[in-house]
Amino acid sequence: MPFDGSNYSSGTGQILRKAYARLSAGWIQKSLARRGSGTAVGFCVLGSVKCDDLGKEQELTVEMVQALSLIKAVIAQDANRIATVIDSDSQLAGWNDVYGRRKCEVLGVVATAMLLQEKLDEQGTTLRVNV
Numbered sequence: 001m002p003f004d005g006s007n008y009s010s011g012t013g014q015i016l017r018k019a020y021a022r023l024s025a026g027w028i029q030k031s032l033a034r035r036g037s038g039t040a041v042g043f044c045v046l047g048s049v050k051c052d053d054l055g056k057e058q059e060l061t062v063e064m065v066q067a068l069s070l071i072k073a074v075i076a077q078d079a080n081r082i083a084t085v086i087d088s089d090s091q092l093a094g095w096n097d098v099y100g101r102r103k104c105e106v107l108g109v110v111a112t113a114m115l116l117q118e119k120l121d122e123q124g125t126t127l128r129v130n131v
Contacts, residue, residue, distance in 0.1 A: 010063070010117065010120070010121050010126070011061070011063035012063045012066040012067050012070070012117050012120075012126070013114065013117045013118065013121055014063075015049060015063050015064055015067040016049075016067050016070070016071075016110060016113055016114045016117055017114060018048075019043075019045070019048035019049050019067065019071075019110055020048075020107065020110045020111060020114060022040070022043045022048040023043060023045065023048050023103070023106055023107055023110060024107060025041075025042075026040075026041050026042030026043065027042060027043065027044070027045075027103040027106055027107075028042035028043060028044055028047075029044060029096060029097045029101065030044075030097055031044060031047070032044055032046060032047030032050060032051055032055070032057060032093075033047040033051045033055030033056075033057075034055065035054065035055045038054075039053055039054055039055070040053060040054055040055030043055070044093060044096045044097070045071060045092060045093075045095075045096045045106050045109070045110065046068070046089055046092050046093045046096060048110070049064055049067050049068055049071070050064060050068075066117075066126065067113070067117075068089065068092065070113040070116055070117060071092065071109055071110060071113045072091075072092055073113075073116075074109045074112045074113050074116070075092070075095055075109055078109075
């Protein structure tokens with residue numbers, strides 16, 4: 001289960017778990033990460049994947065791209081009801097920053113992405129993305 005603290009074989013699953021934990025501890029808008037004393041104290045959905053624990057943006061890895069693609073796919077699935085598609089990082093940041101967006105919505109998207117990655121891991125497959 002994605003919330004039980006067990007380790008996943010895929011790096012993408014680990015990234016999504018870390019993103020969920022970061023967002024649970026502190027979700028923000030209008031910035032990738034907000035720093036406190038020594039560590040980041042808040043992340044947006046994009047920053048929760050792209051930044052390290054100190055809130056510094058990292059070079060993207062294939063696993064990070066896969067994690068972001070899953071998050072975007074979950075949003076797009078839900079967005080089909082409202083005719084919005086999320087296919088770029090700037091659109092993902094815009095989705096995060098919409099006035100009235102709630103932390104529980106962001107956590108729900110990442111949790112669903114974690115579940116999808118768990119299914120991919122069980123099947124021994126990976127999400128195909130263009131890097």
